[in-house]
Amino acid sequence: MDAIETVLAMLLAVVASAYLVRLLPVAVPLPLMQIGLGFLIAAFSTHGIALDPELFFLLFLPPLLFLDGWRIPKNGLLRDRVVILELALGLVVFTVLGAGLLIHLLIPAMPLPVAFALAAIVSPTDPIAVSSIASRTPIPKRLMHILEGESLLNDASGLVCFRFAVAAALTGTFSLATATLTFVWLVAGGVCMGVAVTMAITWVQRWLTRHFGEPAGSPILVNLLIPFGAYLAAEHVHASGILAAVAAGIAMSYVELSGHALAATRIQRSAVWDTVQFSLNGVMFVVLGEQLPSILKGARASLEDVGRYNPWWLVLYAFAISFGLMALRFIWVWATLRLTLYKRRKSGEQPAKPDWRLLLATSLAGVRGAITLAGVMTLPLVLTNGTPFPARDLTIFLASAVILISLLAASIVLPRLLDGVDFPDEPHEQQEEDRAREVAANAAIAAIERAQIELMSTSLEPDLYPQAAGRVIALYKHRLVEHAEQDEARQFRKIDEAEKQLRVAALQAERKAIFNLARNGHISDDISRKLVREVDLGEARFR
Template identity: 50%
Template sequence: METFTVTLIVLAAIAFGTVIERILPLPVPAPLIQTALGVLISLTTSYDIEIEPHIFFIIFIPPLLFLDGWRIPNDELLRDSPTVLSLAIGLVVVTVLGAGLFIHWMVPAIPLGVAFALAAIISPTDPVAVSAIAARTPVPKRIMHILEGESLLNDASGLVAMKFAVAAVLTGSFSFFSASETFGWLALGGIVTGVAMTFVITALKSQISRRLGYHGPARILTSILTPFVAYIIAEHIEASGILAAVASGIAMSVAERNDTDLAVTRIDRKAVWETIYFAASGATFVILGEQLPRLIDGASDLVVETGHGNPLWIVVYVLAISAFLAAARFIWVKISLLLTFRKEMHGDTRLQTFRLTSVITLAGARGTVTLAGIMTLPLVMTDGSEFPARDLAILLAAGVILVSLIVASVGLPVALKGLRMDEGEDHEQQIDRALVLSAQAAIVATEKRALEIREDVDETALQRQTRLILDFYRNRIDEKTSDFGEFQPRSGSRELMRVLLASAVKAEREEVFRLVRAKELPEDAARKLVDDIDLIEARFAP
């Protein structure tokens, strides 16, 4: 009963946090509010949230990484892949080595292996937090795509690096050649497993629907289970479950181009996944806040053991680590941009490079994955003794997260002023063009379907409904809008309208997906269009 009560309290805190976020006059990041509410829960209740580290990890990480992989536009990821890979892999390696040595030098009480584990887990960035921070000063789409791609890949690289570091602490040894061989299998096995599971599950869903009938809720539940299945199977074969979850999500974004789900199912699935993501990411910060008082108590004792009598040294450690991460990120980003991104700059190259470097540096806020990962540090060593400096490592990681969010919320809007980028054709123009082409396809499909059913329905009703649909799509071509306005079926003709509209929206979707495959429409723009099409179809669903 207590577990159920605690769960309800955490979920209520997440929901209440959104109310506070909207009331506040300043754009305070939701993670900071959720953490504060977690602290409030700890101070005002007697409940203790105790979660086994590995259970915590498997509950939160697979769905979060899966949805990140699902939502990121693959074409944008490929376009900026040199920059993304430089940040997601090169910067992670530099961060793990540099920050690990720095942390151990600064806090000798943290063993070198634990310092590397901490450095690995604070390397991933969280663009979701940045999106919330920059809500009132939007980040250019090109930069957001780079940050999303970096976050998606460095989540995996950071977590895998942490896994090696923790293994070295537990076993007391580390072999570079052995680790390289193991990493190869972890990466290859995880990616193959994730992609395979997504396409196998997608194929099974289609087969079952054809043989036994369509069932929307079951298909939504299957999509929720997909990242967990990929993660568990990959871990079972000793591959990377993390990479399996990421690869599974990316594969899902490809598989949905041939999606056979009904419009209502897609709408419901999107709402369900948004709720899962919102709850999972919010819960990690509420849990962090709830555990902060206890972490501070435990870490204070350890700080005293290092020779410092004042627990405020924890603040010094957090600020020093944050400064080191920011400096390393700024230097690496600047070099990377000069090599891979120079042509996209306008005006004074030096000034624009500095602004762009500053934006990407400040946008490197840490978030959910860092928090979920650090909470999975083992409680005990293989001999049964306590894992060294666990509480201090968790507290330092939590501090780095909070500092990065605060710095980003204050500095990012300032750094974005005056930044100009060549992002190619405007997304609105691309959507307008796709609206015209998809509307033309819908007109052809409607006229064809009307001819096919002409002998089986009332001629007058068919003409009225056909004209109504054609007028709507012609208006879309003229006005570049997907709003139905007063579009309603005539009395007694709803079924006829549904039959005609089914052919129209099917042709629309096929044209949109064709444009995506032909690289003539970005995936994020296509998703917006498909969402609008689904809403139209759902409006007249039986």
């Protein structure tokens, strides 16, 4: 199978994986299915894909980190910032030190910097992998927000630690003072470069649009290029491209609040980014499966280099490192929780002690995934003196095995662990939504009344507008009545849900009738596409 055919087969495997996980009677995480399909591709391929580590890193990480920064709930990030920072920074350093020493103790022949590099690259968690498990397992929203915030920041901290460890392995030296100064520059330079690139590109794009109009598709393409621009610009000044991509995404979320983008652009852009995210995450796991045979072969050779000849040592090392990571995470989560409860009691509060199963679930939910895979693939092939990088294949294998074991552990244990747990409601979210709908409805009614007066003064048929305005205002007043009485809000929501179901049924009938007219030649293709798009947008709203 040629390389281009292998790539196409991988993309097809990503598509097939989404359907296969729905067909299976048992809950299988999507990444595991993709890894399995990648393994099948390797079995039928005459030669694998030769990966360029730097190119692999550049193609996959910037857009994924950018999208994480863009879509992370900012209110949850700020509300739980202390917990998130404890997990994203403190836990990463704790994991690198603890797991690095454990790995070196298990495999003494593996140099300590390489052991720390492996520990650093398996420290970041993957929210996509957790989300695939959470789709069939009830996880509290607040816990998911914490896990998402942790993964956003620990991607950067873990990969920066990985960079230091690899540099120490390449040069054989490590200076804490130099590393500290470098870390400060990596963080400050990366964040500033990411924000600056996003703001500069946004300003230029708005200026061009204001003076020359907006070509179809150009805003979406520019948006796709922002993470790569931020990453490359930061790397050019020797700052962290990883943090630049994250900062660019966060800055983009605030740019989005300006509301300058057209509605159609936002809809199309969201669909494009969903496709990019699904494709990149899927291809990375398929690549892992496709590379597994060669990784396993190389790991066995590396195992012999460190004095172990029985391949079962690979399984022992993989499970020992995985359980060590789970234990370190549990210890950190338990210790920080006890400290938080102690501080709150000292301040006079009486905090409720969380269910122990939720504490254990937080530890198990630290699933490794795409970032670990992309990072470990960037290990250099040779040292600065030209000799092969020590235990490179073994390191890649162990990181891959940690991904598999963490996915399996979470998918098997989490559903059983959280079964029957009574999660408290989060009424503030519904209250925020109700308040937003009320403010938006009042603003809409005021705008309709102003527009009615302006249009009546310029229209040849002014009598049309009072009737039309009354019909539109009635829709918004329904929203205001819906949320006027708190006691009746639940009943109105039930009515709204029933109305949505009826509207979806009506829209489906509309679309079917439009397609039927187009098939019989009663309307043109252009009119058909226009009307179907209107129906599709309406259905998307109600769904």
